[in-house]
Amino acid sequence: MKILNIHKSITSDELLNLLQEKLNPLFREQKQSDLNFTIENNDGAIEISQPEVYEGYLFSIAINGNELWVTRSEHYVDDVNSLTIESILNDLFVELAGEKGITFVLEG
Numbered sequence: 001m002k003i004l005n006i007h008k009s010i011t012s013d014e015l016l017n018l019l020q021e022k023l024n025p026l027f028r029e030q031k032q033s034d035l036n037f038t039i040e041n042n043d044g045a046i047e048i049s050q051p052e053v054y055e056g057y058l059f060s061i062a063i064n065g066n067e068l069w070v071t072r073s074e075h076y077v078d079d080v081n082s083l084t085i086e087s088i089l090n091d092l093f094v095e096l097a098g099e100k101g102i103t104f105v106l107e108g
Contacts, residue, residue: 001069001070001071001106002069002070002071002072002104002106002107003067003068003069003070003104003105003106003107004067004068004070004093004102004103004104004105005066005067005102005103005104005105006066006067006068006093006096006097006100006102007066007097007100007101007102007103008066008097008098008100009065009066010063010096011063012041012044012045012046012063013041015046015061015063015068015096016039016040016041016046018092018096019039019046019048019092020039022088022092023037023039023048023085023088023089023092024036024037024039026088026091026092027081027084027085027088030084030087030088031081031084033081035050035053035081036050037049037050037058037085038050038051042057042060044062044063045060045061045062046060046061046062047059047060047061048060048061048085050081053081054073054075054076055075056073056075057073058072058073058076058079058081058082058085059071059072059073059082059085059086059089060073061089067105068093070089072086
């Protein structure tokens with residue numbers, strides 16, 4: 001799990017909307033692929049999945065105050081699509097934090 005402090009409050013709906021708006025277009029641009037990911041709120045955590053290709057979620061993001069708790073599925077750690085999504089997520093989190101920036105609290 002990776003824990004990021006974005007130094008501002010955000011709701012799961014705000015995060016969901018941001019990811020639904022930007023993740024798939026950015027992925028298609030970077031990978032030149034028609035693959036679309038499902039991004040949904042599952043009991044308060046935002047999950048990114050692609051049921052036609054992957055079993056379960058690729059990423060689960062929970063919000064705890066100003067922190068984003070990002071869990072990557074252990075089954076797809078070295079998968080090129082998962083690595084691309086992680087890179088896009090990192091850029092979107094920086095955008096989300098704005099000038100306040102991001103602090104890594106834990107990565108492991």
